[in-house]
Amino acid sequence: MTDLHVPAADTAPGTPVPDVPEPPGTPTLPVPVTKMTTEPRTRRMRIDSLRRVVVEAREHGSYRALVRHGAYMAGGARILTRRAWDARTTARHERFMRVAEAAGNEEMVQKWEQRAYAYRFARHKRRMDLLQMAINLPKAVFTTTVAGSGVLLMLGIMLAWYNHDVRDVLTPMATVIEFVGWVAFIAGVVWEPLLYSLPAIALAGLWAVGRAQRTAPTWALPADGDERDVVPDENAIMRALSKLGIAPLNAALKEGWKARWVQPSTRSGNGWHAQLQLPEGVPVEMIADKKQILAHNLMRKPIEVWPTEPRDQAGVLDLWVADPGVLTKPVPPWPLLTDGTTDFFRGVPVALNARGEQVIGRLMAANYLIAGIMGSGKSSLVVALLLGAMLDPLVEIDVHVLAYNSDYDPMRPRLRSLIKGDDDEHVVAAMDTLRALASEVSRRGQELERIGTDTKVTREMAERDPSMRPRIVVFDEVHELFSHKEHGKEAKELALKVTKKARKTAIMLLWITPDADAASLPRGISKTVSHRVAFAINDHQGNDAILGTGMHKNGYSATTLVAGEDVGTAMAAGFGKTPGLIRSYFVRKEAGVDEVTPVVDRAVALRDGVAPAPADPAFAPADHLADIAAVLGHEPKMLTLDVLHGLKDRNPVEYGSWSPRDLKAVLDDAGHGDYKTGGGKMHVSLDRILDAIAARDYDLDEEGGTEE
Template sequence: MTDTVPERVNGHAAPEVQLLKLAPEQPADQGEHGSERPRRRVRIDSLRRVFVDTRQSPTYRFTVRHGAYVWGGTRILTRRTWEARTTALHARMMRIAEASGNEEMVTKWEQRAYAYRFARHKRRMDLLQMAINAPRAIASAAVGFGGLLLMLGIMLAVYNHDVRDVLAPTHAVIEFVGWVAFIAGIVWEPFLYSMPLLVLAGVWTVGRNARSAPTWALPVEGDERDVVPDENAIMRALGKLGIAPLNAALKEGWKPRWVQPSTRSGNGWHAQLQLPEGVPVEMIADKKQILAHNLMRKPIEVWPTEPRDQAGVLDLWVADPGVLTKPVPPWPLLTEGTTDYFRGVPAALNARSEQVIGRLMAANYLIAGIMGSGKSSLVIALLLGAMLDPLVEIDVHVLAYNSDYDPMRPRLRSLVKGDDDGHVVAAMDTLRSLASEVSRRGQELERLGTDTKVTREMAERDPSMRPRIVVFDEVHELFTHKEHGKEAKELALKVTKKARKTAITLLWITPDADAASLPRGISKTVSHRVAFAINDHQGNDAILGTGMHKNGYSATTLVAGEDVGTAMAAGFGKTPGLIRSYFVRKEAGVDEVTPVVERAVAMRDGVAPAPAAPAFAPVDHLADIAAVLGHEPKMLTQDVLRGLADNNPTEYGSWSFRDLKRVLDDAGHGEYKTGGKMHVSLDRILDAIAARDDDLDDEGGTED
């Protein structure tokens, strides 16, 4: 059953909006348009895989390589010939000089072009005159040569006293010409047939020397670079970035101070070193593409950043080759499990392949990225996770005609799609109601005499305090609207600031990240900022925060259509970092969304009992360590590792001392030795847990 919104709102025609009462028998609207695009993407992916497999064939690479040598050599020789016979080279150099603003060089090349044209004209006139004089010159030469032969013959006849010797020189010349013609007749035909092969060999040689074949088709040659980014490899890579101050420091004998030597970290390598004077981390980050090439990695696999508490230190993390292009594992809640809005949902993996929890309570999201970068993958993972908590209400406004949310319609409270004025008015009505709702919930919390925030017990007891998630997709259409844009920005900022304690979560999603389409206050206020592929560093900093690009936290190197679902994010941990969203598919032949929605609807309406699987809860490493310690004030690290593996072999079975040390360092535990052996202190773990809980309570800013 549905309730229909009135046909007119504030004097405007309202769109068709339905408040769904989530009848369990209501089928999911899959639609034709929702399956057409994934089907086309599957076909494209299949063709791409076939093409990649074909490129790996040695025969195919051999054919392409040598064919490219011939084509490239022909092109190079043609260009050289053309430039040698024309002023094309002069014109190109003049364009370069003009583009750089060097007028003196433009004048020099103009003079050289004029001198070249004058000399060429003189040569052509000389050739023309020679052609006119050629018949007379040939006749004169023939008469003179014939007279010379006759004189020689006369001299020979007088000497031999034989008149027949007068023509002997002429006969000798004629016989010589005959022999030359005979030899030429033998050699000419093979030479004529071999000429194309000689030309082909020539252009092939030129193309090979110029390496005109595609990179993937070139033969694999030896390389001094190592795939393992140890200290030597890192220093070699830094020394070949073309950074003048760094090169000068190296020439002067600068030796780096390694804050942390290159060590294994997750599915990559991590190192920290102090940079020399005059070389900020920004210079290294700007050369990220070259640095990745020098380390035999793709740009997405290399992240040079500056730690917040260590100025002048390069924090370099290098992934294993190809690990970030492999498919993300299936979403943990795909077939079973429930969630708790107040504890968060699994949303992504970080660069080290560790699970990232998307917090919902006391959190708001700003998600941006150009089309095709995979924004919807993160949003869908968050919404599907939230649906598996029966208390959560979800409203979605898509200010475009987008079918991404259609499969979730049975579990949504409302879904509005479209970019007409009526759809903008509907979004404005939701914003106004949210502003009132935030105030009402705040007053209710004050009446209850609590200065904390909405809890699960409170939401279960009072339906009016249940968690709400409101999505505004393509929100730039709302903020740039001529009539409602200004009010929308004010309301959005007000609601985002005050919704933190009231169990209302907002998701602002846009492909545009400029000042006109995105209020600056939104990016400052939200707790979670996610930048998928962004075109420029201004847009990157508008999403992630001022100075993020300079410090190396940049999404400008991500490529839409290739790094789909990969983003630079802030708010998921202590420092920004790379995340890879889970991908719950809804495409031709594969529908992973609908079964999750059906489970959520069944849990909500009580049609079927909740799954027997335990409710999903993120792994709390500190709590697990505290449980292993029990009442022991301290414990050897190897004993802690053994206890963790015994309690949770799935999570801790592969842990090493480095994994435990990383968690302890992040918690501020520090080194703790007794008798020369490393221990874990219970008091320090408990202090870290208490400090973390205080940070969660304070995160998100004040309500003012």
């Protein structure tokens, strides 16, 4: 190597510098390395070394355990501090107000403002009470001491009088003093160990809270640890969503998308309910398609997780998560299994919804489309409907089963007719019934017009005129009829015609099929019937053919139900304002157990007059709006809490467990809304309740479609 030669100062620019030979014996020196050259390399080496140290430390079990348990205690302290702060301040109210404000829900913002005001008022009152108590404490202590001493002295006098010994006057007081001494002695013995153990107890409590909430870093958790929790809170839901493998959702999370909770995760029935506004490019359909993975991430079975989209909130994920195992437990016995009668015009109990609430199957002004593959439990719902209807002696039932099965054989004594088989003669018999129904619907419509009513058949009318009595006609395995080469086209036309016109005439139809394609069902039948029930379905086309177009896309899908496992469980529409999961009652008829025949015998006895039906049916679903109106009476308004107390007095069985939230839910569903007086207190308005009842009755009259 050679030294670097620098041109002399007087050398002109651009003049070449001649090579100057080295003097003999001059030592060769290395080229000096500058700091700028060595610093990046040294820094990289240090960073790599530090990274290796960190990785090795993370992999070391002792270090991971130290970090994990330390994080548990720190996280537990943070969680308990936040809980205490929320309990002592309005921080929780402010947080929910911000969530509601971000979601644009002004009504919810006002509600949380009211709750925050009520909390501050109650807190101020408590503080004033404590201050007043501190002022009154000396007087109270003095009064209590004097009174207690007087009582003890009086007892001593009585004891001395009885024993004829004046020394017994002070015996009660001495006994109390001795007792206080023993308490002080025991406290002195226990106090010091307790005092020394308090820090350990506090640390153990912090550790337990932190461990339950998984506050340690993921890499520090045990090798077999799982950060998932059975409680689907906001954090658990976000973790579950982030691991669905949905590219637009993952991209939004990487870009810093923050969740907007329309409704934070709250307890609802026997599960949890939350509503989350999804980011752009992530429709609810994407979440619904990943339902099995979502359920796994939330430590649930697919049947226990239902991601849907509300009708009035586009882009919002409505997530309901059941408690583990609650939807696989047996359904309670059918309420009418051993006694009771029904009223066709009020409905019958047929199922429970996902929250464990009873579902009433309406019969008047109703028609049913029920579908599901073999073994999914369609017959459980049909049997509950028919047995309930039989317990009204006015009802007449005809059944056509275009197959050979024995589901309806136990009910034969109470049926007006039962025709089974899939031969041409059975198809012809079903066609004759359809044609007769078309004529019957027209005749009843003319009769209603003749008597001057444009509403519908009533019970009084049916009791007075046998020709207007309620009728139920069942067409099971109906795909055999609609796909028949000779009669299929006419059958579809008649089915639509009768279904559209029968709603006011007390004629109810049940269309039942395992197939749900265009060839098996008339076009538009799902739009015409009032109740649509899908048990286990193989594909989303069949799901939408039953429940309606777009239902699978919005998360209302029966494709995740499994025949043979989720027996009697279905996705249904028409039983409430929004579709939802139902679990049918199961009235058993199998080897060694026959629950159907006793019910049929009771129904036959009622029909034949052996045991006349009471004036009012033994079973009648509660009419919440009518009960509220009855509690109000002639009062134009009443405090909400007073209405709740009145409902509990009126029907303790139905309303005994109701809270103000339950009453508010009914009022909101009815469109009552918030109603306050000048004092700011919540009231219930009689006019609004009566308007809601009138609107509901009008909707029932208009339900089921009109003939086009």
